[in-house]
Amino acid sequence: MRRPLLASLLLLSASAQADEGMWMPSQLPDIAAQLRAAGFKGNPADLADLTKPPMSAVVKVGGATGAFVSQDGLVLTNHHVAFGVIQYNSKPDRDLIANGFIAADRAGELPASPDYRVLVTTGFDRITDTILANARGKQGRAYYDAIDAATKQAVAKCESDAGYRCSVANMDYGTDFYLIRQLELRDIRLVYAPPQAIGNYGDEIDNFVWPRHTGDFTLLRAYVGKDGKPADYSPDNVPYAPPAHLQVSTRNVKDGDFAMLAGYPGVTFRHRMASEFANQIEWQLPSRVALYDGLIGTIDAAAKPDANAKVAYASQVQSLKNNLKRAQGELDGLRRSDAIHVRQQDESAMLAWLGKQPDAAATRRDIDAAQAQLKNAMAMRDRDQLVGAIRAMTQVLRAALTVQRLAIERTKPDAERESGYQLRDETLIAGTLKQVQRRYSPTVEKAILADLLRQYLALPAAQHLPEFDQVFGTTQAQVTAKLDALYAGTKLGDEAVRTSLMQRESNVATDPDPMLVAAKALLPAYMRIEEESKQREGELLRLRPAYMRALIAYRKSQGRAVYPDANSTLRVSYGRISPMSPRDGIDYRPLTTVQGIVEKHTGKAPFDAPKPLLDAIAKGDFGTTADPVLKTQTVDLMTNLDTTGGNSGSPVLDADGKLIGLNFDSNWEAVSASWMFDPRYKRAIHVDMRYLRWLLAKVYPAPHLLKEMNLPSE
Amino acid sequence: MRRPLLASLLLLSASAQADEGMWMPSQLPDIAAQLRAAGFKGNPADLADLTKPPMSAVVKVGGATGAFVSQDGLVLTNHHVAFGVIQYNSKPDRDLIANGFIAADRAGELPASPDYRVLVTTGFDRITDTILANARGKQGRAYYDAIDAATKQAVAKCESDAGYRCSVANMDYGTDFYLIRQLELRDIRLVYAPPQAIGNYGDEIDNFVWPRHTGDFTLLRAYVGKDGKPADYSPDNVPYAPPAHLQVSTRNVKDGDFAMLAGYPGVTFRHRMASEFANQIEWQLPSRVALYDGLIGTIDAAAKPDANAKVAYASQVQSLKNNLKRAQGELDGLRRSDAIHVRQQDESAMLAWLGKQPDAAATRRDIDAAQAQLKNAMAMRDRDQLVGAIRAMTQVLRAALTVQRLAIERTKPDAERESGYQLRDETLIAGTLKQVQRRYSPTVEKAILADLLRQYLALPAAQHLPEFDQVFGTTQAQVTAKLDALYAGTKLGDEAVRTSLMQRESNVATDPDPMLVAAKALLPAYMRIEEESKQREGELLRLRPAYMRALIAYRKSQGRAVYPDANSTLRVSYGRISPMSPRDGIDYRPLTTVQGIVEKHTGKAPFDAPKPLLDAIAKGDFGTTADPVLKTQTVDLMTNLDTTGGNSGSPVLDADGKLIGLNFDSNWEAVSASWMFDPRYKRAIHVDMRYLRWLLAKVYPAPHLLKEMNLPSE
Structure with missing residues (x-):
C-alpha cells in the first residue's frame, strides 16, 4: 500500500x-x-479571561456546554443535553418529548430534576506551585499521592465558599495546574424544546452523519434566590442575571x-508521544477490534439455543458492536491520516532540535525515562487487556471480585478506601449486584471466559500470572474442567445470595462458594496490576512535563503556539x-x-x-x-x-x-x-x-x- | 406533503x-x-443511417451493446457483457475471471461459447404497410394475430439469406414497424479482459452506485470464414473487417x-398514458411492494423451524427482496419527480390542443377506446396480480398447472401450440419440473398459498373466479382445510412422479392426484384471463397509435420531436x-x-x-x-x-x-x-x-x- x-x-x-x-x-x-x-x-x-464577558456567557450545562443568550438567565444548549430535563417533565398525558414544549410565560417554566446544574466559571487560577510543592523530589505513586492530596486540599478550601464547586485541572500532562471555581446554579427550568422529531431528527441513524437536518437545541433558564445566590428550586426564586450573554446573529x-x-x-491525545501513537494504531485499536469481534461471535453462538440468554446479552452485544465500530472508525481514520508516520517525524524533528539546545541533557533524561515507563506497560499490554476483559465482560465473576475487594476496603477508614469502594459507592455496588440477574446466563459467561482464557493461555510465559494459572489451570482441558466446576458449584447466580454478600455480617473472605474462593485467589493479581499502573501513572505525571516543555519550546522556535490536550476545561x-x-x-x-x-x-x-x-x-x-x-x-x-x-x-x-x-x-x-x-x-x-x-x-x-x-x- | x-x-x-x-x-x-x-x-x-459509418460500428453483443474499435474486428464491450466468454475459457489452472487475460497475439485469442453472437445491423427498413395490410379492419385478438402472422412472414423471408438474423421492431406502440436485418457473427474470441477485481470492482455493493471505480470493459474480436462470411469457429477463420470502427480519443x-x-x-414507458402512470405509481408499485413484503415475511416465518426449507427458499426470498427494493426505488423516484401530476398536465394539454384540430374526433374516439381498455384491465388488477402470484410463487401447484396446460397444447399441431408449450420448449419444462426438488417445502408452499388466498378472499365478489372458489373454498376455514388436504394427498413432491407426468403416455387429465385435479379445475380461469389479456393487447395495439400520433403532432406544434419508447433497437x-x-x-x-x-x-x-x-x-x-x-x-x-x-x-x-x-x-x-x-x-x-x-x-x-x-x- x-x-x-x-x-x-x-x-x-x-x-x-x-x-x-x-x-x-x-x-x-x-x-x-x-x-x-x-x-x-x-x-x-x-x-x-474566561471569567469576564463575553467568555463568562459560556457555561457548563448537564456535563456539556451551553451559553447565556439573554440578560435574564436564558441558556441555549442542545436538545440532547437537556433531554433529561424534558423527560423529567413528561407525563403520559403531557409528552414533552414527542410534542415539544413552549412555556407561555415565566410561571409556566418547568423545573429540572434537582440534580441538574448550570456552572458559571468565576475563577481560573494557575496554582502549579501549590499543587507540586510536596510532590517535588518524590517519584512514582508517592509523586501521584502528593499531587492528589494537594488537589483535595485546594478543592476543599475553595468549596468552603457556599454555592461554589471547585476542581483542579491538569494542563499539559502535569506541567501546570489550575484551580477552577464555578458558581453552581441549581434551579434550572425548561423554557422551550422542539418536538423530538426536530430536536433529534434522524437519531442514531444520522448520528455522526453529514448532511444533517436536526434542530438539536433547547432553551433553559437559570434561577437563583431573591438574594441573587444559588438556591434549590423555589417558586419565589428569580431569574439569574448572568455576567454576560451572547447575541444571536441576524445576518x-x-x-x-x-x-x-x-x-x-x-x-x-494529540500531544501523546510517537510510541503511544504507534501503540494505539498498531496494537490498541486492532486488538480491541479483534477482542470485541471474537466476543460478539462467542456470545452469539453461546446464547443462540436459549431465547432468554439472547435477551440477557442483547445489551452487552450491542455495546460491543458500538465500541467495535467506533474503534474501527478511529483506526481507519488514523491510518488514512498516516498518523504514526506523521507523529514520528514530528517527534524526531523535535528531539533533533532539542539535542542542539544548551540544557538538553536533563530534559532528554526525563523523556527517555517516560519512554521506558511506556515500554514497560506495553510489554504486558496483551495480558492487561485480557485480565481487564475477564473482569469487565463477566457478570458473576465480576460480582465476586467486587465483594471480595469491598471486604478488604471495608477494613480501612472510609477516606482511605480505594475510590469506587467508599461508603458513598455502596448503593451503586448493590445496584450492580442486583442488575446481574437480567444480564447473566452461566452458559454464556462460561463461553466468554473460555474465549478469553484461551487467549490468556496463548500468552508468553513471562506474561502469566500465578493467581490465574492456579485458579483456571494452564491447559485448555484444565480451563474447561475448572470453569465447569466453578459455574456448577456457585450460588452467586441467585440474586438473594449475591445481594446478601453486601451485608456487613457476611464473611465473604471465608465463604466456601467456589466463585468467591476463586475471586479471593485472583484479587491479589488485580491489585498488583493496579498498583503497578498507579506507580507508572505517577512517574509519567512527573516525567511528561519535560516532553511537553520541549514540544512547546520547539514549536515556539517555529513561531507556533501549543494548546494543551483537552481536559474538560473551557477552550x-x-x-x-x-x-x-x-x-x-x-x-x-x-x-x-x-x-x-x-x-x-x-x-x-x-x-x-x-x-x-x-x-x-x-x-x-x-x-x-x-x-x-x-x-x-x-x-x-x-x-x-x-x-x-x-x-x-x-x-x-x-x-x-x-x-x-x-x-x-x-x-x-x-x-x-x-x-x-x-x-x-x-x-x-x-x-x-x-x-x-x-x-x-x-x-x-x-x-x-x-x-x-x-x-x-x- | x-x-x-x-x-x-x-x-x-x-x-x-x-x-x-x-x-x-x-x-x-x-x-x-x-x-x-x-x-x-x-x-x-x-x-x-444506422447501416452506414459511423453508426455501423455499433453492434449487438451478447444481448447488450458493443462497438468495433479497429479495422480488424476488435469489439469493445463491458466485462459483465463478456463475462460468459471469460467464464467459458476459465479452468481451475487458468482462472481468467480472477487473473484477467491478455492474448499475446491473434493465435492466442480464445473462442467464446458457440452460442455467443455479435450482430451487425445491415438493414433497417420501414415496413408498416406490409405488417398492417391484413390487420386493418380487424379488432382485438384478430388484429394482434394478423400482425403476428405478417411479422413471422417478413422475418422468415429475410432470414432465407444465410448468415442473417431478422426481426420486426414495433415503434410507438404499433404506429410503425421496421424490418431489422443483422449479420450474425458467430466466431467471437476473447482478446483482453482485466481481472474481475478491476472489471467488476465493487460488484453488487457498488451496483447502481456513484461514485464508481470499476473498469467494466473487455475486448473481443469477431472472426469470419476466409470468404468473409459468418462461420462457426475454425482456426482458419480470419478477423472480420467491420464496415466502420470508432477511434478512442486521446484528448x-x-x-x-x-x-x-x-x-x-x-x-x-415514457409515452404511456397518464392513467397508466397513475396506475403504476398509485397501485402497481405500492401493491407489488406490499405483496413481496408480505411474502418475504410469510416464507421466513414458515421456513424458520426447518433448516432445509430455509435453504430451499433462500433464492426465492433473495429474488423477492431484490424486486421489492427495485420497486420501492422506482416508486420513490416517481414520487420525487411528481410523475403522476407532470404526465397528467402534459396529457391534458395535449388533449386540449387536439380538441382544436380539424380531424380530432376519430383520434379522440380511438384514445377514449384505449382508455376504456385500460380501465377494464384495472378493474381486475388486484385479482390478476394475485392469481398470477399463485402460479408464479408456488412450485408444485405451478408444476401441476404446467403439465395440465401442456396436455391441452399437445393435442394441437406444434405450430399452433401456445408459445412456451411447443416441442422445442419441452426440455425446458422438464428441467423446471426437476428443479422443484431443490426449491420446495410443502409447509412453506401452503403458507404462501394461505397468504395469497387470504388476500383473494378479501377481494370484492365481482373479482372472484368460480374455479378458484370451487378449488379453494370461500372462507378462511375452507381454504385451510382444502390446502391441508391438497398437500397431504399429492405425490407431486416426489421428483420421479413429477417428471413422469411429462411422458407422452401419462394421462394427467384423468390422474386422481389432488394437485392435478385442482390444477385441471383452475386452468380454465387462467386461460380465460390470458385470452382477455390478448384481446386487450390486440385492441391497444390498434388504438394506441392514435394517441402517439396526437402526441407527436402536439409536440411538433411546439417545435419538438418525439423519440419512440425504447424497444431494443439502436438509439x-x-x-x-x-x-x-x-x-x-x-x-x-x-x-x-x-x-x-x-x-x-x-x-x-x-x-x-x-x-x-x-x-x-x-x-x-x-x-x-x-x-x-x-x-x-x-x-x-x-x-x-x-x-x-x-x-x-x-x-x-x-x-x-x-x-x-x-x-x-x-x-x-x-x-x-x-x-x-x-x-x-x-x-x-x-x-x-x-x-x-x-x-x-x-x-x-x-x-x-x-x-x-x-x-x-x-
Missing part, C-alpha cells in the same frame, strides 16, 4: 495553520495575529465565513464554515436546507418530521431567516472547528462575536480526531441559528422569547 | 431540452439544431463536455459530462479517480484491488492518460445521457465522434427513468477511456492492442 505522502505533508503544515487547536482563552492574545488573519474582527485580548452565513467556538472538550477553537470531500467524487456542502428534511421524511421515527414543520416548509414562508443565496431555509452548518466529546452545546460565533450556530455533533470521518487533527476530514456540525429563529418565529412560535433575545419576530 | 412544483416545472420544460431522448438515428437530422446547440461538431445527417474530458451515446436500450442519446446533487447537501463530481480505488480497497472481494493496480497507483506514473486538471488518473465518468437496461456496452462519443467512454451502469436515483426522465437525477455511468488506455499501457500492458487501436503506447 502507498504511504499517503500528500496527507503527511498536509498535516505537518496544518498544525501551523489556523484551523487546529483547542486554545485556552488565556492563550488567545499569543495567537492574535493568526486569529485576525483568519478573519476575527474583535480584539483577542478581550477573550483572554447571513456562508461557505468560508470565519467561525469560532467556545466549550468544554473532554479529552484528546476556544476557530476556523470557518467549510465544505468537505469525504471520499473520491463526493463533496459535502457546508449548509443544509429544509429540502433535506422533506427528502429524509418517511413518516416513521426517527424520520417523522412533524406536520407543522412539513406544512411550514411547503408554505415556504421563511421571512428574514431565509438564506439570500439559497433562497430557502437553512437547517445545519458545518465548520472545520476543532471539537471533541464535551463540546455539545458549544456556541459558534462569527467574526463579530455574534451567535451563528450551536454545536451538536461531528462527522464520522473525524472520529480519529481525538488523536490527530486531519484538516481534510475534521468537521463539526452545528444548528444554524437561522433555523432556530425560523422555528420560534413561524413553526412553533414563541414571540416572547425572540423578543427577550432581542430578535425580530419573523 | 408539499407537491414539488419546482420539479414539475423543471420536467415540463425538460422534454424540450437537450438531454432527454433515445433517438432513432433517422430522427437526428430533424433535431440537428438542438444537437449542434448542445455542442456536437459533426453533421447530424451523417449519423442518420482530455471534463465537466460540461458534450457526450453522445449509441446503443440498444431495452424498454421504456442515440446526447447530453454532457454532468455532476449531480443526489440529496440536499451532497454533490457528486462527474469524474472519479484512482484515489477512490485505494479508499475502497479492503483486500476482500469485491474491494480487492489487484496488487499490480495498487502498485501502479502508488507509483503515480499516469503518462499521457492523466487528467491535466486533476493531476491524477481518472477511472469512471458520469453523464446525463438517456439510457436504460440494454445500454450496457454502449460507446460514449465526444463532440467529434471520438470514443471517450463505455457505458456500464446508471445511478440508483435513476431507477424510475424507465417511466420518467428527471433531469435532476438521471445519470449514466461510464468507464473513462483514459483508464482503459492506462491499464493497457502501464498496469496489464498490451502494447500490440494499443497499436492496433492507433493509440499511444503510454
